[in-house]
Amino acid sequence: MCIFCEIVAGNIPSTKVYEDDMILAFKDINPVAPIHIIVVPKEHIDSANSVNTGNSKYVARIFEKIPEIAKSQGIDSYRVINNCGENAGQTVMHLHFHIVGGVKLGEKII
Numbered sequence: 001m002c003i004f005c006e007i008v009a010g011n012i013p014s015t016k017v018y019e020d021d022m023i024l025a026f027k028d029i030n031p032v033a034p035i036h037i038i039v040v041p042k043e044h045i046d047s048a049n050s051v052n053t054g055n056s057k058y059v060a061r062i063f064e065k066i067p068e069i070a071k072s073q074g075i076d077s078y079r080v081i082n083n084c085g086e087n088a089g090q091t092v093m094h095l096h097f098h099i100v101g102g103v104k105l106g107e108k109i110i
């Protein structure tokens with residue numbers, strides 16, 4: 001099992017901030033901002049490259065819940081980041097979205 005599947009299974013502890021039948025959100029272990037949440041599908045999907053019509057419902061659920069998760073952390077302005085693949089900095093090969101905020105964010109890439 002990958003690290004995030006282990007977290008979903010409860011084998012590795014995490015600070016959960018939201019959970020339902022399809023997705024889990026927890027605090028990043030190495031935050032880059034005051035608020036740094038990772039949101040994952042409970043089903044293993046390698047990366048954005050592996051999203052398809054059969055599993056896109058997980059991505060839909062994640063984006064339906066992002067505003068609620070952000071609000072629960074006291075923010076309504078934030079950056080959502082997905083790193084897809086090694087050259088983009090993806091280190092955990094389980095699809096995930098970073099919610100980063102709680103501070104005036106700096107330099108933009110795009």
Ligand code: 5GP
Binds near residue numbers: 028030031083091
């Ligand atoms: P990536 O670089 O793949 O886009 O993001 C992976 C993120 O997962 C990193 O920000 C890293 O700090 C976080 N992370 C890695 N392992 C763990 C862990 O065991 N627990 C938590 N809470 N976050 C983790």
Ligand code: ZN
Binds near residue numbers: 002005006043044093
């Ligand atoms: Zn996984």
